[in-house]
Amino acid sequence: MTLDYLIRILNAKVYDVAVETSLTNARLLSERLGNNVLIKREDEQPVFSFKLRGAYNKMAHLSAAQLAKGVVAASSGNHAQGVALAAQKLGTEATIVMPRTTPAIKVDAVKARGAKVVLHGESYSDSYEHAQKLVKKGNKAFIHPYDDPDVIAGQGTIGMEILRQHQGDIDAIFVAVGGGGLISGIAAYVKAVRPKTKVIAVQPTDSAAMVESLRAGRRVTLPTVGLFADAIAVKQVGSETFRLCQQYVDDTVLVSTDEICAAIKDVYTDCRSILEPGGAAAIAGMKKYAEKHRYRGKTLVAVACGSNMNFDRLRFVAERAVIGEAREAVLAVTLPEKAGSFRAFCEVLGPRSVTEFNYRYAGGTQAHVFVGVELSHKRETASLIRDFKRAGIAAVDLTDNEMAKLHVRHLVGGHAPGAVGERLFRFDFPERPGALAQFLRVMNGDWNITLFHYRNHGSDIGRVLAGIQVPERDAPELERFLNRIVELGYAWIEETQNVAYRLFLGLNQG
Template sequence: MKIDYLQKIKSARVYDVASKTPLDLLPNLSRRIHNQVLLKREDMQPVFSFKLRGAYNKMAQLSAEALSRGVITASAGNHAQGVALAAKNAGCRAVIVMPVTTPDIKVDAVRHRGAEVVLAGESYTDSYNHAMKLMEEQQLTFVHPFDDPDVIAGQGTVAMEILQDNPGPIEAIFCPVGGGGLIAGVAAYIKAVRPEIKVIGVEVNDANAMTVSLQQGARVTLDQVGLFADGKAVKLVGEETFRLCQQYVDEMILVDNDAICAAIKDVFEDTRAILEPTGALSLAGLKAYAQQHNLQGKTLIAVASGANMSFDRLRFVAERAEIGEKREAVLAVTIPETPGSFKKFCRLIGHRNITEFNYRYADATAAHIYVGIAIQDPSESGKLVTRLQEHGLPALDLSENEVAKLHLRHLVGGHAPQAKHEQVYRFEFPEKPGALMNFLDNMRHDWNISLFHYRNHGADFGRVLVGMQVPPGEEQEFTDFLQNLGYPYWDESNNPAYKLFLG
């Protein structure tokens, strides 16, 4: 039977619990990429996600008998909250099966809405299989998170609101894709009302079930999926959502985790809101698409699908956002192990901000440095490498090296038995250009730096750990240097952690 999705979307019952969310301009990002970028703020729903729309619309269509038996669903978190809220309104039992990898913030939110939570499996597909067993055993009514016409219609109201708020020209609307419920509903409505508008799906490159399925013309089950964007960690897309995507979706685009982190930062800088990784997925795709197609002066819309972010993930997001924006070059540089080499390196870097610096004395001939440098354009990485090499400092660009970005930056160091007479001090440098050169200019040129670690943490001062080889008899001169420098400092030479791992 052919389903009239336009009519289903127009008559969907979502506003009993859902809000009509704003379509906000992102002015800073719009200026940067030379297009008008609008963000559909589904992060502002009562459950901080669009999933409430489809879940409630489905529950509103259920019979009293079906509700009396209770409902069950499988979800990575956001759909679960929608079902839990709808069940609470209907006064019925709700059982939610969630992956064990679901962030606590989502699990707790579901429990607080009165639902029973069962943790099973590592992905949505694993949880779905477990939920189907419980459904049979307990005779519960299953509320599918995406592969259901009523759920799809509920999500399609997002597109209806977008066109109400922006009736003018729109080049493309970008939707995050997991099982496909959101993009299926959006695409069905857009192509029925404004077929000239492109509908583009965005997936993470390690959770790309819809992209692969559309390429092969049939649904494909992935062996495994990445879990960073946990709301879209789906191994197999829906049957009905796949059919609608085949019919209506213009294109799919893939992005990586760094691009998602950069998009989270973009939204924060323009709105002060913090999206979850899945919530920023469509914006990451929008930016990639605009760059690939050299778009300028177009209106591009991304659906911010959710904001159920675990606080402990913010550290990773901040760490990777600069790399995702291509605003940080990560280099490995070899300099001679001679006094003044470090200062020469810093002068070659020029006025660029050093975002991170890791170095530990290894031998008497050469020093290997891990350094992060703020850049404005990705092409600067290659130019920096060339400039350093032209001045006799071998350099390697590690900006795309996952081992370096994830692990080596925390492991540079170790014991240095040849670093005689080492004094180790912790400093707070003012976070402004010239602070490092002021330090180097004030210290004696024949004091060798044997240890240096710095990472920009976004504060108004930088935390720096420095080891310097100060020969016997020069202690007073070293003390004078510390006092005249004007930076807060602490002697860590007897710190037990230093002695155990670095001394």
């Protein structure tokens, strides 16, 4: 069977529409991991993913009579674009069924190539079932996104290119897996030509149909799949792809959403390309696998399989990337509700940079602060919590708490009945390590901070919103404080009369 797929791949018709993509040396990532990291850049394809290889190869093997009737496909986006482009090239009509959750950028791209789009269901599996009805109704050819020998062979040309582009030994090739067509084609070719090279499957923890199937020894159907990496969100893998993966895949690795976000950042840093989540999964898996197995001096290839990223998702990716690369800890810190507590908190932090600080006075004897702290390595979190404990400050690690990261960080606030005499200020300052701590040191330690919000957004300007209870007798000292921070390069605006503050955060007047 290996020989059969080798012949299919060598004779695949893909280069009428596909290009031979780069095998890029990821210099910075290589230095960090201590290995030679190469990224196969399928984001360079005309449809920004590998999918057009298999789609075109399948359609190019259809008869003229079949093409005249048109084709049907089901896809979360990338395969759809491949089918649409292939249909344009071959002069046939394409109908694509896509999940309603598909990012708009992919839907629009498919329509722009002349294909008819039908939105149906929440996942690929739902769309697949509807597409089968259209196939029967119109007696049309179905272009499967992964479970078809011609599609698998088309994707296998990536493996052929990798081995041609890197003549030396390759220790492992990491491939993101949805239905399994990409890894099946690559593995079939690689194992026929260089059997010692490992082929490793990477899947998100919440869409691990292939990993679960390989463990069970049979195809498993997942009840639900996560949709962050929508391009590889499949409830059940193909029968042919499962058979090939059982035969050729050496190992598997699961990656989290945060780890995928960190990988998107890694590829951007090295290649200036923004991959979609599914497109970056292989890089995330390679990083995790190399660390777990203590790889050093190895040659590792990761397939960047797509870059159809929704622009609106970039905010989420940027926020979660620092956690995914273990460069930020998210903590819940409990401080005594008394003047000077913030200063004690800053002394424990020392030179570490604060990436986020959310607090709202609520009365009582304790203050609960939601804080993000920049780390040099993951083990530093436990050390920091011990330092807080020695200073009499309780701290809980929320870094892996999904609800805290998705919701709680944005909900710290509300009216504070006890914040009588509160004045609200916005402060802007040059973003640099220690700038926040310097601000707190300059402030009068006897004043009660009733609200504090800060988040490092990666810009050159840091922004703080602070509520301060200042007794009337301290008005001259407040003026001196404001003048002092201007000298230090901080700009300020008083927002006590701002309507948003008065409605949502100010003293509730009933």
